[in-house]
Amino acid sequence: MMRKTVRYAFYKSLPVLFGYIFLGIAFGISLQQAGFGPIWALACSLFIYAGSMQFVLVSFLSSGTSLPVAAAMTFLINGRHIFYGLSFVERFKKMGKYYLYMIFSLTDETYSVLCSVKPEEGVKEREAMFLISLLDHSYWVLGSVLGGVLGQVLPLDFTGIDFSMTALFVVIFLDQWKDFPSHIPALTGLASAVFFLALLGPDRFILPSLAVTVAALLGGKNRLEARVEGGIGQ
């Protein structure tokens, strides 16, 4: 029973292993080049655990950004996490002793993998979800520390490795497109994001875009709800 659960969780986390080890290495290398070695990479990835934000942090550390500015930037860049949690309020409530860790470790990638967890014969769902989160976190920490170490010894060209994040999101988008009973939510998010990207530019579009998406989906609740009935977050 447990073995099947572990295997299920590991298999589900494999796409993230790929992305997190490579992105983690890239982060560790940049941090090392900014003058902060593997111990710092370990601390950042253990306690912050937010990929794109940690890359921004490297620039904070290089330029000596003030704490209020850093806080505001973090709020803007990571504000989207509010919406991730919203999709899992009900499922995480049932997680018992894993509850706090599940909330802490809900990154973009873990969110998207947890979205794809469905009840399966012989798999303990709560343990599987916790293991997926823990494995993802470990990959990220491992990659970051590895990067900090490798940055000192290997002259590798990592240009373009960060595209693995884009590829992961594209793949999950396609899977959801195929599985979800209605395309209206995906199209709403897409249209809103493209509109606000054109209007506000790449640095400020994400929060207004998500806010309008939520408002639009709430506005269409009466018509959409019947078409998407079923479990939460699946």
Added chain:
Amino acid sequence: MSEMNAVFLIGVVALVTILLRAAPFLLFGGSRELPPAVRYLGRVLPPAIMATLVVYCLKGVNFSVMPRGLAEPLAVAAVAALHLWKRNTLLSIAGGTVCYMLLVQWLLV
């Protein structure tokens, strides 16, 4: 940047991130029954957010710099084609990323 300043900076980023992740649970996570609107959002938001994240990843694409601006659309097309063909997540991500690295390091320089 002194080490003490770096520790504070990392602490602030970590704290704000944790508060953002905890916000929906602090607001709706108690014994209270979940409002129907929140329950509905939990169902319809995932595909909408995933679409937004794809755009977020591609926000830096610059078509005025040619041929470099073609790298992202070409690599995304490669990911989509691979995935519709084999439907193997790892293969789609690895193939697309290698394709992108080749494009930006050698082919579209």
